[in-house]
Each structure stands twice: as C-alpha cells, then as structure tokens.
Amino acid sequence: MWMTEVPPFIFLFFGALLAAITRGKLRGGLMLAITMISALNLWGMTDGVYLQFAFLDYQLIPYRVDKLSLVFGYIFHLAAFIGIIYALHLRDTVQQVAAMLYAGSGLGAVFAGDLITLFVFWELLAFTSVFLIWARRTRRAYVAGIRYLIVQVLSGVILLVGCLFYVSEHNTIAFNYIGLEGVAGWLILIAFGIKCAFPFAHNWLTDAYPEATVTGTVFLSAFTTKVAVYALARGYPGTELLIYVGVAMACFPIFFAVIENDLRRVLAYSLLNQVGFMVVGIGIGTALAVNGAVAHAFNDVIFKGLLFMSMGAVLHMTGRINGSDLGGLYKTMPKTTVLCIIGAASISAFPLFSGFVSKSMVMSAALTEGYGWIWLMLLFASAGVFHHAGIKIPYFAFFAHDSGIKAADPPTNMLLAMTISATLCIAIGVYPQMLYALLPFEVDYYPYDMTHVLAQTQLLFFSALAFVWLNKKGLYPPELRSTHLDFDWFYRRFFPEVLKKSFTIIWQVDARLRLMVRRKLTAHLSYLGAKETQLSNLGSQGYPLGNMVMWVAVVLAIYLLLSIF
C-alpha cells in the first residue's frame, strides 16, 4: 500500500495512540506533526477510490476522494491543527486523546464511500467527543454529556436502520445522492438532521457545548455539525424541504441568543444560525448554492472556532463566562479583545472578512432561484447574527460595565491559535479566490461588486445603530443570571413530570384494584371455609397436620433403614 492510499483517519488515530503514551511537550509536538503529515498526505489528492474491500456481499469503501470530501478534509485538518495549538498548555491525557480520535472520526466520515463506513464513524464521532464534555469533570457536564450521547447514538441507530432499508431498496450501500424517495431516504435524512441540529433536535448542541471544557468546545464546534452538513450536501442537494428547515434554523436561534446569558451558549445558538445558512444552500442545490454552503462551512469552522477560542480564553483566565459577570476586559485582555472582534466581524459578514464571501453566495443563489421570501428571512438572520454574535459577544465580555475582574491575556499558545484563525479570516475575506479554488463546483463568482458591498455595509451599520438606540432607550434585555427554557424542557422536565404523575396515578389505581380483589377473595374464601367446616367433620379434623408429618417421618426412616441394609 502506498503512503497516499492511507486514509487520513489512520494518521489521526495513530496520533491518538502516540498522545496516550507520551507526555508534556513531546506529546504536543507529535500531535501537531501527525496532523501536518496527514494534511500533506491529503494535499492535492485527485478524485478516486483509494481503499476498498468486500465485506459479506457488499463493497466497503473507507477512502473515497472527490472535491466535496476533499474540501472538508482540508478544513478538518486545519481545525485539528489550530485546536491542538490552542490546547498545547493542557496536561490532560483524556482530552488530548479524545480530541485526536474525534478529529480522526470526522475525517473518516467525510471520506467514507459507503453507508456502513459512514455509520461506523458517525457513532465514533459521538463516543469520542463526549469525553471532551465529561473532561470538564463537573456534575453538570457529566449529565449534559449523557444527554448528548443519547441523542447522538439515537441519530446513529436511525442511520443504521435507514442504511438497511436503503440496501433493500437499492441493493447497494454506496454513499451518493440519496433523495427523499422511499423510507430509507427519510430515515437517513432524520439521522443527518439530528446531527445537523435541525429545529427541535437542536438542544443537544446548545445543552452540551457550553458545558464542555475550554478547549473541548473549540473541537466540538468544528466537526460534528460540519460532518452532518457534508452528509447532507452529498445525499440531499436540491431537496426543497431543506430550504425551509434551513431558514427556520437561521432565524429562531437568534431570539434565544439575544436573551441568553452564558456567552458560550450564545455562540452555540449562533452556530445553529450559521448552519441554517448552509442547509438553505444545500436545499437550493444549484452549483452556486452548494458551493456557498460548503464555503460557509469552511469559514464557519474558522471564525466560530475563533469566537469559541476567545470566549474560552475569557473562561480560562477569569473562570466566568456569564455576560452578567463579565465586562471591561478590554483593559486587561487587549489582544483577546482584538482577536474576538475579528471573529465577530467575520461571522457578521463584514466586507473584507471571511463570512462575507461565503454567505453572499447562498444569498445570491436564493435570489437567482426566485426564493424572494427566503432571501428576506436570511437577510433578517444576517442582521440578527450581527446583533448577537457580532456585537453582544464582544460588548458584554470586553466592554459594557467594568466588572473589575483581574485578568490577563491567555497563554501564548492560545493567542497563537487565535491569531492563525484571525489571519485566515481576513486572508479569505480579502482574497476569496484562494477558497473558491477548493470548492466542489466550477463557479465564476465575484463577491465584491458595488451592490453587494454597499447593501451589506448598510445593513450592518444600521443594525449597529439599532443596538445603540435600543441600549440608550433601555430596551435592550439586560444580562440576567438565569436559565432560559428551550425545547429541551420537554424532555428534561415536561415528560419526566408527566411520567411521574401518571405513574403515581397508575400505582394508586393498581393498589385500589388489588385491595378490591383481595376483599372479594377473602369473602369467597370465608364462604367456602364455612361450608368446609361442615364437610370436614368427615375427614381431616380428627387427623391434624402433626399426625401426617409424623407418618411421613416414619416412612422416610424405614426407607433409610432399608437403604442401609
């Protein structure tokens, strides 16, 4: 087997093994080196199947490369590389090994050429990533991790059942366009949808990500949802349903993000919002739209990673992450402030930042395909994301009132990781052709025309104006120490309560029934007993039980004697 034929996940799994047996600086160095070797190995791969073998009656294809999987392969390597640098100061074997395995599983999933391999990595993503949540080692994190695992495994099980249906319907397990025909299509879409955090299946993300460790969340934000976006882009491009699901995803989380206090949870909601844009792009399904979705996924990994890193730095240095506790940190954490603002500008899609060059592709595609209302909703979501991720995050963490917290900029490795991300945000924004060359379809798209730039800048400036106005008027909802209910209330509170209540009722009814039956039985027995006393004069009354026992003993004794002689 040639070196180039080794699938990338093998490298990263090997890296995890090395991370498990080494310590300190050597471990950090090895992890970075392995990721770099794997990336170089992947660089410039051409389309084709590089590894396949027969399993029972089916062809398993663990390593298939085409332009769509390649671009996700690149960004996953980049995310792993940046994440490892960000976590270099860490001395926690569990987290570092889990991070390598998790990144490897993500890579395994995007290069899977068949549904069985996809399923295997789908589940591995869940089982490896949950350790990044548990590594926080708090009770909250533990319980959130359990809930996360349940949802993720459920998604995997549905995917497996979908695969079985798919095999019986199509007689192949190759992972290509699936579409919504048949039971298999729907089941697999549901499985992808859960991992993609579709509305009503989104709470695993907003629940678990903010409970993970500082460095864990950075990894988590990069892989799981993007694997799902990749899977949708391959299996369901042009499925109209996805447009409406995506636009709902882009819009509803911003309302929650505005009132949420935990700033990493705000970012989790804005992650949903960004994935919404990608899902819309996939739903539209034209070359421009899918390119836009993929490009936005690429950029999102970088800028959302940057934002999670900056909030992680705040949590790491101050031990707090609630907007109500923070503020005024620009004085003591100036570098983090600047880097966070770059991330905020990118996610808000300011011209010359990375978000602009990819989000505008999806928006343009919506317009050219005649989805005017969808476009309007996306425009609303764009203004909203600027509001909560672009302004709220930096404002409440670094400005607002002075919280008087003593802090300093984070360790050098954290700053370095953030600087790399920030540089990429600007580089892609200024020179988007670099990113466009990697996209799956040949598209001639130029984001920097006068109309686009002016429209976007106007939108953003007046959104900022609205923020200022609302703040001055005192209409802006203050940051409060609180829990805000979301759909997860139904399975964390409502159903358990309902079950508890209904079981109480069931037990009560059960007890009453038993009592009633027992009374009836006693009545019957005493009736029979009364009858029996009349009859028993003939039989047993003169021969009490003791008599019988004695006779049994006598028989047994004789038996014993006989067996001895």
Add this chain to the structure above:
Amino acid sequence: MNQHKKGLFDSPKNVQRVLYFLYAGCFILFAVDFLVHRHISYYWENVWAFYPIYGFVSCVVLVIIASWMRPFLIRDESYYNDEGLDGEANEKALEKTEQGPAASKGDSHVDD
C-alpha cells in the same frame, strides 16, 4: 495587573467619539444610496433606503420579540439543578449513602 487602570472607554468622551463615528458612517452610507446605481434583483430592493431600514427595523423587532419571549422562558439559574440526575436531591442522597450504611437506612430507623 492594575485593576484601576484607566481604560480608553472609561471617559465618556471617547465613547461619544465612537458613537459619532457610527452616526457619520450611517449617514454616509445612507447618502451613498442616492448616488450609486445598484442593480436590482428583487422588487423590495426598489424601496427607498431598503437595506438601512430593513437592518434597523429587523434588529428592533428581534430585540422586542426576544424581550417579550423572556418572561415566558426565564427561570432561576439553578432551575435544572434540583431534580433527577442533575439533582441536588440526588446529590444529597448520594452524600448520605457516602456517610455510611447507618445514614442510608432512613430517618425512622432504630438500631436494636
């Protein structure tokens, strides 16, 4: 780290400067709308100053709806802490069992 260090935005003058910069930016962008001929692909874009108005209004609507939602959704910070697996109650039970077997036998138990 000097906690009492005067920051750039501790003086209201500087904050005001930033705001003036924002107002000026808004005004210029608003004015440019009249000078630049943009190509229209959706009929709403013909509306006078469509993007500035849309940006402003949608943010205000967003915040107003979110504030309206809040009273329905807001709960105490420890809302999910007091029940089930999360539970303080469970944690207390756990602590009790950790104190030894006597503690886990219940309050009415009498050792004879």
